[in-house]
Amino acid sequence: MTSAQILPILTYPDPRLHKVAKPVAAAAGLEPRIQQLVADMLATMYDAQGIGLAATQVDVHERLIVIDVSEERNAPLVLINPEILWASPEKVKGDEGCLSVPGVYDGVERSTSVRIKALDDKGASREIEADGLLAVCIQHEMDHLMGKVFVEYLSPLKRTRIKSKMAKAEREAAGQR
Numbered sequence: 001m002t003s004a005q006i007l008p009i010l011t012y013p014d015p016r017l018h019k020v021a022k023p024v025a026a027a028a029g030l031e032p033r034i035q036q037l038v039a040d041m042l043a044t045m046y047d048a049q050g051i052g053l054a055a056t057q058v059d060v061h062e063r064l065i066v067i068d069v070s071e072e073r074n075a076p077l078v079l080i081n082p083e084i085l086w087a088s089p090e091k092v093k094g095d096e097g098c099l100s101v102p103g104v105y106d107g108v109e110r111s112t113s114v115r116i117k118a119l120d121d122k123g124a125s126r127e128i129e130a131d132g133l134l135a136v137c138i139q140h141e142m143d144h145l146m147g148k149v150f151v152e153y154l155s156p157l158k159r160t161r162i163k164s165k166m167a168k169a170e171r172e173a174a175g176q177r
Contacts, residue, residue: 002036004043007058011170012101012149013163021056021063021145023081030123034064034080038121041066042076050099052137054144057100065141069133077128082118082142085127087111096140096150102169104162108153110139 010017024034037060045053045066055064065079090112097105113131116138120126130138140150151162 004036004039006047007040007044009044009048009053009057009099010059012098012151012166014100016059016061017056017100017144017149018147019056019061020147021054021061024062024064024119035121037064038066038078042068045099046073048099051133052141053099054141056144056147063145065138065145067134067137067141069137077134078121079116079128079138079141080119080121080123082116082138082145084114084116084139084142086115087139088113088131092136094136096136098140098150100144100149101151101162101166104151104165106151106154106158108140108150110136114138 037055041053041055041058041064044058045051045068051069052065052067055062063081065082067077067079068075088111091109092112093107093109095105096108112135113129114135115127115129117125117127128138143150151159154162
């Protein structure tokens with residue numbers, strides 16, 4: 001495996017963010033290509049000061065997520081082909097942000113806890129029960145795998161404003177190149 005590299009993160013409203021991710025082949029969790037992708041995604045997430053990143057966000061349309069909600073930023077969680085087995089009926093509305101929608105935070109309602117099944121980076125199947133920030137992060141990143149960005153939970157007016165803001169930022173960035 002070569003050293004990890006920082007990957008470009010797609011920004012909303014890039015249409016590639018709406019592609020539904022395909023499952024990673026069963027044995028692929030151990031393949032060098034997947035191991036490299038995991039390393040690159042973790043490096044990208046840490047570099048961008050994020051707590052979660054879905055492969056969709058780096059234009060790889062496979063069911064792979066990396067998360068680290070630890071204070072020390074030293075407890076990476078790798079989820080390959082994650083599935084929600086159970087989500088609590090209790091919901092909480094909290095401010096969410098996204099590396100694909102920089103600078104935008106808004107309230108989204110999510111289940112307070114979830115139980116998921118996924119493969120880890122060694123290809124082992126595991127079940128994880130999560131609540132709090134980890135549960136929210138898992139649900140947010142799994143939305144990406146389904147082609148959904150958190151702003152789609154917001155009102156059409158807010159989405160339009162965010163699209164305009166992102167388009168303006170893109171134009172300004174292009175003008176500085």
